[in-house]
Amino acid sequence: MYQNQYVAITTTAANVYAGKQALEFTLPQQTAELSDAVEKIVSPELDVLFLRYYSKFQPPYDVVGSSHNGSSISAHYEVGFQSTPGVPANGTNKFLANLENWRGDAATVSPGDLNIYVYHPLQRSQWGDHFFPTGLVMPNTSIPFDFGPDFVSRPDLIPALDQWYSYELMVKANTPGKNDGRIAAWVDGKLVMDFPNLRLRDVASLTIDRFALCFHIGSNPNGQSKKWYDNVVAAKSYIGPMVK
Numbered sequence: 001m002y003q004n005q006y007v008a009i010t011t012t013a014a015n016v017y018a019g020k021q022a023l024e025f026t027l028p029q030q031t032a033e034l035s036d037a038v039e040k041i042v043s044p045e046l047d048v049l050f051l052r053y054y055s056k057f058q059p060p061y062d063v064v065g066s067s068h069n070g071s072s073i074s075a076h077y078e079v080g081f082q083s084t085p086g087v088p089a090n091g092t093n094k095f096l097a098n099l100e101n102w103r104g105d106a107a108t109v110s111p112g113d114l115n116i117y118v119y120h121p122l123q124r125s126q127w128g129d130h131f132f133p134t135g136l137v138m139p140n141t142s143i144p145f146d147f148g149p150d151f152v153s154r155p156d157l158i159p160a161l162d163q164w165y166s167y168e169l170m171v172k173a174n175t176p177g178k179n180d181g182r183i184a185a186w187v188d189g190k191l192v193m194d195f196p197n198l199r200l201r202d203v204a205s206l207t208i209d210r211f212a213l214c215f216h217i218g219s220n221p222n223g224q225s226k227k228w229y230d231n232v233v234a235a236k237s238y239i240g241p242m243v244k
Contacts, residue, residue, distance in 0.1 A: 003036050015228045017054040017164050018244060022230035025215035029223050033066075037214040039081075040234070045207035049073050051232075052168040052239040053213065058226035059161035061110045063103065066218030068117065069227065070100035073171040073211045075201065077119065085128075091121040091202030097183045098214075099169040101159070102130055102138075114157045116169075116183055116193065120200050131183070132156060133193035148179070148197025157192055164230075166241035171208060173200050189241045 010016065010024040025036040042049065051071055063069075074096040077084060089095050096119040103112030116131040122145075123129045130138040133154040137145040159165055166188050174181030181198035184191060200206075211234055215227045233239050 003034065006034075006036050007038065010228065015056075017056075017228075017230040018242060019231065022228045023213065023232075025213075025227045025229075027063075027215060027217055027220050027225040029220060031219045031221050033216075033218050034220070035068075035214065035216040037212050037216070039078075039210055039212040042209050042211065042234075045075075045209045046236065047207055048170070048172040048236060049208050049211060050168060050170045050235050050237060050239055051211050052166065052235075052241075053232040054164050054166055054230045054242075055213075056164045056228055057111050057159075057161045058228075059110075060223065061161055061225050061227075062106075062222040063111075063217050063220055063225065064106055065104070066216070067103065067112075068098055068100050068214050068216040069111065070098060071167065071169055071211065071213050072096060072098040073169060073208055074119075075173065075206050075208050075210075078210060086126050088123055088126050089119040089121050089200075091199070092206060095120055095173070095200040095206065096128070097169065097171045099167060099185050109158050110161060112158060114159065114185070114187070114192065116185065116195065118183070120198065121202070122199065131193070131195050146197060147195055150196050152194060154191075154193055157187065159187070168239060170238070171200075173207065174198060176202050176204050186238075186240075 006026040016022045077096040098117040101112035168186040172182040181200040184194040
């Protein structure tokens with residue numbers, strides 16, 4: 001757990017989806033970088049993992065630029081409890097998939113477009129790539145990425161603030177030597193993005209060892225922000241939304 005003073009358990013009914021409590025992250029107003037997160041080490045390590053949770057943003061959420069504000073599934077992205085941003089994935093050291101929102105400018109509706117932030121061996125930037133549901137990959141969105149013949153382009157999605165959604169992230173590591181990896185995400189049980197034909201690793205020993213819930217900002221100058229998570233489940237197969 002990072003930043004203990006900004007990570008709490010709330011029992012306020014309006015901020016709990018189901019049950020009696022939820023996880024609450026707070027980001028103070030500041031121009032410095034800050035990361036809130038809770039992490040779970042996966043043991044034994046896995047080739048595939050599904051992570052389902054409910055989450056909502058407190059309005060207004062007015063962050064532009066770097067903001068890892070959802071969930072992550074990763075393989076050796078952290079050494080001990082020290083993350084390794086800026087170190088490219090090379091097929092043997094790590095891979096990472098974050099389900100998050102990206103708001104590149106203030107004109108984009110908050111909290112921004114849902115996407116997958118990825119460290120993978122073909123990444124275009126040392127800081128990782130963004131995969132959008134349409135198939136665009138950032139940076140260099142004019143250059144097509146090969147998601148294979150089975151890829152289906154889906155519309156971009158911006159979730160509403162102050163509304164609970166069921167999110168589910170799935171990461172399947174590829175067979176070394178084959179491009180049969182996959183990253184997919186569901187919102188309220190609907191498949192909203194699906195990226196097949198992926199190469200995430202070149203060695204079988206590189207396996208999923210961690211998942212996390214996070215609320216990171218590069219800068220948050222426009223006011224305190226909060227986000228809540230509830231009813232978190234991790235499994236080896238699809239979970240789906242709760243039946244209330």
